[in-house]
Amino acid sequence: MPIPTSRTNEIAHLIIDYHTCKNCGLCAEVCKDFTLVMESGVLIVNDHPLFGCMGCGQCAAVCPNGSIMVHGREMSAEDFIKQPARNERAGYDGLYSLMLSRRSIRDFRDKPVESEMTDKILQAAVSSPMGIPPSDVGVLVFNSKNKVRKFSFEFIEAVLKMRTYFSPLVLGLMKPFMKKENYELSRDFIVPMLDFFRKSKAENKNYLLYDAPLAMYFYNSGYADTADPFIPATYAMLAAHSMGLGSCMIGSIAPFLKYIKPLKKKYGLPASSKDGIFLIFGHPKYKYQKAIKRSFAKVDFV
Numbered sequence: 001m002p003i004p005t006s007r008t009n010e011i012a013h014l015i016i017d018y019h020t021c022k023n024c025g026l027c028a029e030v031c032k033d034f035t036l037v038m039e040s041g042v043l044i045v046n047d048h049p050l051f052g053c054m055g056c057g058q059c060a061a062v063c064p065n066g067s068i069m070v071h072g073r074e075m076s077a078e079d080f081i082k083q084p085a086r087n088e089r090a091g092y093d094g095l096y097s098l099m100l101s102r103r104s105i106r107d108f109r110d111k112p113v114e115s116e117m118t119d120k121i122l123q124a125a126v127s128s129p130m131g132i133p134p135s136d137v138g139v140l141v142f143n144s145k146n147k148v149r150k151f152s153f154e155f156i157e158a159v160l161k162m163r164t165y166f167s168p169l170v171l172g173l174m175k176p177f178m179k180k181e182n183y184e185l186s187r188d189f190i191v192p193m194l195d196f197f198r199k200s201k202a203e204n205k206n207y208l209l210y211d212a213p214l215a216m217y218f219y220n221s222g223y224a225d226t227a228d229p230f231i232p233a234t235y236a237m238l239a240a241h242s243m244g245l246g247s248c249m250i251g252s253i254a255p256f257l258k259y260i261k262p263l264k265k266k267y268g269l270p271a272s273s274k275d276g277i278f279l280i281f282g283h284p285k286y287k288y289q290k291a292i293k294r295s296f297a298k299v300d301f302v
């Protein structure tokens with residue numbers, strides 16, 4: 001059975017050019033669905049794969065002879081493009097320097113983000129891995145300060161309607177049924193945050209998306225892995241930084257947005273979408289002089 005996503009529930013079809021195929025078996029080695037297998041030294045398309053080809057494209061990408069074509073599940077021949085040469089790729093030192101010099105940027109110059117840069121961010125982000133191909137991540141792009149501000153205030157207005165769920169009385173009643181961490185985060189983070197949003201909106205200030213000139217919301221469908229939107233969002237952040245743009249992830253929207261049906265409908269988000277992450281981008285107002293050394297909560301080699 002093909003693995004369903006919101007985009008397709010068919011299997012992909014593989015076409016093998018037996019005139020050029022040397023039966024080297026590389027494609028069968030990398031195919032973990034067992035759609036392609038070697039039988040008596042000959043490459044065959046298996047009648048009994050694990051799920052049915054999900055169109056990951058690994059077979060066609062690894063083939064040294066260009067003998068495999070993948071069709072279906074949103075894939076076609078045009079999707080197999082030139083592999084960047086080794087000397088075109090960032091090495092560890094360059095990549096680490098890029099990562100180390102990135103800061104979360106919340107102060108922007110009053111300058112729009114050029115559409116070419118927006119396109120490049122999306123181009124880099126979509127190259128990230130996904131749970132099951134084709135990617136079930138959608139991206140909502142707010143490409144002006146006005147659009148970002150409009151959404152911010154619409155969201156704050158909607159989320160403040162939920163404020164009563166976080167009153168001391170309701171939280172106290174719910175405490176025995178809540179995880180300790182959720183209770184503490186509700187009391188010490190969500191309540192002050194909502195109250196701050198109320199106050200700053202009254203002053204016409206946007207501390208939610210910081211009046212950025214560009215924002216993107218990476219969201220998943222009901223089929224996708226919870227982690228799916230966060231991975232392209234991270235790529236987008238690094239791509240933006242590589243072009244001199246600042247960015248910041250904004251996690252305070254998605255956990256509420258999933259319950260705000262009218263806003264989801266207005267912005268065309270799937271009803272089944274639960275997880276997502278906002279990112280803001282812009283030309284940074286300030287220059288940072290130091291990088292910051294960080295530590296994980298715990299690293300255990302077991």
Ligand SMILES: Cc1cc2nc3c(=O)[nH]c(=O)nc-3n(C[C@H](O)[C@H](O)[C@H](O)COP(=O)(O)O)c2cc1C
Pocket residue numbers: 102103104105106248249250251252253292
């Ligand atoms: C998942 C996630 C959610 C975040 N949510 C917010 C947010 O809602 N508002 C905000 O101002 N910053 C947010 N941030 C930015 C962090 O606060 C920031 O990464 C952290 O302070 C470390 O700073 P640095 O990115 O400059 O190293 C978020 C970051 C991540 C990874």
